[in-house]
Amino acid sequence: MRANCPNNSITRITELVDRAPVIKEYADKVRKTKPDMVGSLVIKVREINARGEDPQDLDDMVAYIDYYDAPFEDDIGSIELLLSAQSRDLYEEFDAQLQTVRDQLDVLARETEDKASKDTASTNDETTHTNQTTGLDTESTETEKSDDSNNTAFATFLSDAQKCCSDADINFKELGAHGTGHDDADTLGYHTDTLRTLFNELKEKADQWRYHEKNEEDPNYKEYEKAFAQQLQRGMQEMLSSMSASLDKIADIADIIYAKAESAEQSINSLGTALEVFHYTHNSGAVANDDDIES
Numbered sequence: 001m002r003a004n005c006p007n008n009s010i011t012r013i014t015e016l017v018d019r020a021p022v023i024k025e026y027a028d029k030v031r032k033t034k035p036d037m038v039g040s041l042v043i044k045v046r047e048i049n050a051r052g053e054d055p056q057d058l059d060d061m062v063a064y065i066d067y068y069d070a071p072f073e074d075d076i077g078s079i080e081l082l083l084s085a086q087s088r089d090l091y092e093e094f095d096a097q098l099q100t101v102r103d104q105l106d107v108l109a110r111e112t113e114d115k116a117s118k119d120t121a122s123t124n125d126e127t128t129h130t131n132q133t134t135g136l137d138t139e140s141t142e143t144e145k146s147d148d149s150n151n152t153a154f155a156t157f158l159s160d161a162q163k164c165c166s167d168a169d170i171n172f173k174e175l176g177a178h179g180t181g182h183d184d185a186d187t188l189g190y191h192t193d194t195l196r197t198l199f200n201e202l203k204e205k206a207d208q209w210r211y212h213e214k215n216e217e218d219p220n221y222k223e224y225e226k227a228f229a230q231q232l233q234r235g236m237q238e239m240l241s242s243m244s245a246s247l248d249k250i251a252d253i254a255d256i257i258y259a260k261a262e263s264a265e266q267s268i269n270s271l272g273t274a275l276e277v278f279h280y281t282h283n284s285g286a287v288a289n290d291d292d293i294e295s
Contacts, residue, residue, distance in 0.1 A: 005278065009104045016097045017272035020265050026090055027261035033082060034254040041075045042247050044068045049240045052233045062206040072199055076192050079250060083188050087179030087257055091172050102165045109158050157278035161271055168267035175260035178253050188253050191246040198239045205236050
């Protein structure tokens with residue numbers, strides 16, 4: 001059975017582990033930036049909504065909608081840059097590296113299984129001959145024990161490494177799905193699209209008030225104006241409420257992206273630890289664990 005990890009596999013794993021701090025940096029950036037990034041939009045929505053309590057404040061509400069038009073889009077763009085564009089770049093970079101390592105580990109695992117099957121068959125064939133031999137070669141026996149120990153260490157490494165890669169892959173895929181998707185309520189794009197749509201509808205409501213015909217000669221003019229203002233405000237407040245709900249979901253998605261990035265980074269670091277444990281065990285002939293490596 002193969003008891004050595006090929007140099008090209010070691011190189012690929014090392015390159016992957018060396019890049020892990022990039023994931024941690026991204027996760028920390030999401031965690032630190034989220035409160036202000038999402039909070040800026042929350043403040044704007046609240047300030048607009050606060051001016052919709054009284055029909056007489058509708059002019060003020062419309063003015064705030066106009067005032068926040070460009071800044072609102074800028075804030076959405078900042079969210080998309082960090083949570084969508086940068087998470088996509090992170091996913092694509094590490095997906096390629098991770099897949100290369102996984103492919104190599106899969107090949108090694110298949111080769112190891114095939115060799116183990118052949119060794120088992122060979123051992124069975126030699127059993128009769130060994131039983132008929134009255135003297136044992138002590139040096140040969142010790143060598144076989146050492147080989148068995150190394151083979152076991154390598155098999156353990158392969159199993160641990162494949163598990164680490166699988167965990168990292170799952171976390172990266174979930175990170176990418178939440179950050180780049182547009183199809184359902186658990187994706188960032190769904191809610192940034194919703195925010196843009198609702199703000200455009202909010203501006204349309206503002207224009208309805210700004211450009212509606214005013215017939216001050218009508219004896220019911222004041223009642224009509226008040227009723228129209230109330231109707232518009234109710235519609236606007238419903239939109240603002242929906243915008244607040246989307247902002248809450250964006251905050252949740254940011255937390256998910258942070259958690260998935262951090263978990264992926266931990267899995268990749270665990271892959272590096274698995275390789276170190278194997279080297280220690282293989283080179284020393286002793287059984288190692290994580291505490292041995294860290295000490």
